[in-house]
Amino acid sequence: MTSTQRSSSQSFSTLLLHWWDTHGRKDLPWQQNPTPYRVWISEIMLQQTQVTTVIPYYERFMNSFPTLQALAEAPIDQVLHHWTGLGYYARARNIAKTAQVCRTLHAGVLPQNAEALEALPGIGRSTAAAILSLACGQSAAILDGNVKRVLARRFGETEWPGKLAAQKRLWELSIQHTPKARCADYNQAMMDFGATFCTRSKPQCTACPFVSDCVAYTQNLVATIPGKKPKKAVPTFTVAMAIIRDQHQNLYLEQRPNEGIWGSLYSFPEYADLATLQSTYSNLPKSAEIKTSTVVTHKFTHRTLLITPVFLQLANDRPTIDAINGYWVKPHHALSQLGLPAPIKRLIQSLQDNP
Ligand code: SF4
Incomplete structure (x- = not known):
C-alpha cells in the first residue's frame, strides 16, 4: 500500500465513523443485544429487502424463534409462514437448514470463524463478515449492495459490480478501508451510509463528508456509478x-x-x-x-x-x-x-x- 493510499484509507474510515456517530441509526431491533443469531437473521432478511419492510418481519420472527435452538426445532412450514411476503424463499429454507446443521455440528450455536460460517447454507462471505464484526467483535470486511455502491462511487469503480473483476476490486477496497478498531461501527456505518445517504437515485452529495475526494462526484459520474447490468429481455x-x-x-x-x-x-x-x-x-x-x-x-x-x-x-x-x-x-x-x-x-x- 502506498502512503497516499494509507492516508486515504485512514481518512475514509475516520470520516465515515464521524458521520455515523452523528447521523447513524442505532435503534434498529437487531442492533439491540446483537448476538450472532440475531445478527444472522437480520442480515439474511435484509438481503434484497429494505430496513422498513424487514423490521416487522424480524420482530415477529424473533418472537416465534427467539433462539437458534427454537428455529432448529420449528417445522419448515412455520418458518416459511413467517417469511410469507418477504420473497426469495430460498433464504428461509436455508436458515432452517443452517439452524439444524448448527444444532448437529456446532453445539447449537453459529461458529465464530469465517470458514465455518461460509460453509453453512445461505451464508456468503459478506454475511459471515457481518456476523463476525457486528456480533463477535472481530474485524472483517463486508460487501453488500450498499457498500458496493459507496465504494464504487467514492473510488471510481465504473464497471457493473456483478462482474467478477469489478467485484474483486471492490473487495480489495473494502478490505483496505476496514479498520481494526471499531469495525462493528464502521460496517454498520457503511450499510447505513449507503442505505440513507449515498442512495441509488438521490445521494446527498453536497452534504457528504467525502465530496471533495469522491471520484463519482468530482467527475460527474454519480448517475452512472455503479455501472448497470447489461440488459437481457425478461422472459x-x-x-x-x-x-x-x-x-x-x-x-x-x-x-x-x-x-x-x-x-x-x-x-x-x-x-x-x-x-x-x-x-x-x-x-x-x-x-x-x-x-x-x-x-x-x-x-x-x-x-x-x-x-x-x-x-x-x-x-x-x-x-x-x-x-x-x-x-x-x-x-x-x-x-x-x-x-x-x-x-x-x-x-x-x-x-x-x-x-
Ligand atoms: S459525494 Fe455523493 S456519490 Fe460521492 S460518496 Fe458522497 S454521497 Fe456518495
Missing part, C-alpha cells in the same frame, strides 16, 4: 391455476416441491395452460361452477409470470378432487398458518373479501 411464463372451493368454502392447496420457484410453499394446482386445466377437471360434478378470472401478473427478478386463475366452486362433495395429493383448508387458516407465495396470498385474500 414471460404463463400458467393456469385451479382455485377449487368445496361447499363449505374450504380451498384446495398443494405443497410445492422443495426445489424450484416457491419451493415448499403452498399453492393452487398449476397447469401449463388453460386447455390442460380444463381437461383435467372435465369430469367434475355437473353442479360445479367454473369461472375464468382476470390474468394476474407477478414479476420475479428474472422473469414475469402470468397466472390465469380458474375458479371451481363445488356444490356437493368432492370425490374427484380428493384423488389429488393436496389439502383442504379454510382461507383464514391458509393466510395465518401456511407459507404462501405473494400472488397466491393475494388471490386468497380476494376470495375472503369477495366470497
Whole structure:
C-alpha cells in the first residue's frame, strides 16, 4: 500500500465513523443485544429487502424463534409462514437448514470463524463478515449492495459490480478501508451510509463528508456509478391455476416441491395452460361452477409470470378432487398458518373479501 493510499484509507474510515456517530441509526431491533443469531437473521432478511419492510418481519420472527435452538426445532412450514411476503424463499429454507446443521455440528450455536460460517447454507462471505464484526467483535470486511455502491462511487469503480473483476476490486477496497478498531461501527456505518445517504437515485452529495475526494462526484459520474447490468429481455411464463372451493368454502392447496420457484410453499394446482386445466377437471360434478378470472401478473427478478386463475366452486362433495395429493383448508387458516407465495396470498385474500 502506498502512503497516499494509507492516508486515504485512514481518512475514509475516520470520516465515515464521524458521520455515523452523528447521523447513524442505532435503534434498529437487531442492533439491540446483537448476538450472532440475531445478527444472522437480520442480515439474511435484509438481503434484497429494505430496513422498513424487514423490521416487522424480524420482530415477529424473533418472537416465534427467539433462539437458534427454537428455529432448529420449528417445522419448515412455520418458518416459511413467517417469511410469507418477504420473497426469495430460498433464504428461509436455508436458515432452517443452517439452524439444524448448527444444532448437529456446532453445539447449537453459529461458529465464530469465517470458514465455518461460509460453509453453512445461505451464508456468503459478506454475511459471515457481518456476523463476525457486528456480533463477535472481530474485524472483517463486508460487501453488500450498499457498500458496493459507496465504494464504487467514492473510488471510481465504473464497471457493473456483478462482474467478477469489478467485484474483486471492490473487495480489495473494502478490505483496505476496514479498520481494526471499531469495525462493528464502521460496517454498520457503511450499510447505513449507503442505505440513507449515498442512495441509488438521490445521494446527498453536497452534504457528504467525502465530496471533495469522491471520484463519482468530482467527475460527474454519480448517475452512472455503479455501472448497470447489461440488459437481457425478461422472459414471460404463463400458467393456469385451479382455485377449487368445496361447499363449505374450504380451498384446495398443494405443497410445492422443495426445489424450484416457491419451493415448499403452498399453492393452487398449476397447469401449463388453460386447455390442460380444463381437461383435467372435465369430469367434475355437473353442479360445479367454473369461472375464468382476470390474468394476474407477478414479476420475479428474472422473469414475469402470468397466472390465469380458474375458479371451481363445488356444490356437493368432492370425490374427484380428493384423488389429488393436496389439502383442504379454510382461507383464514391458509393466510395465518401456511407459507404462501405473494400472488397466491393475494388471490386468497380476494376470495375472503369477495366470497
Ligand atoms: S459525494 Fe455523493 S456519490 Fe460521492 S460518496 Fe458522497 S454521497 Fe456518495
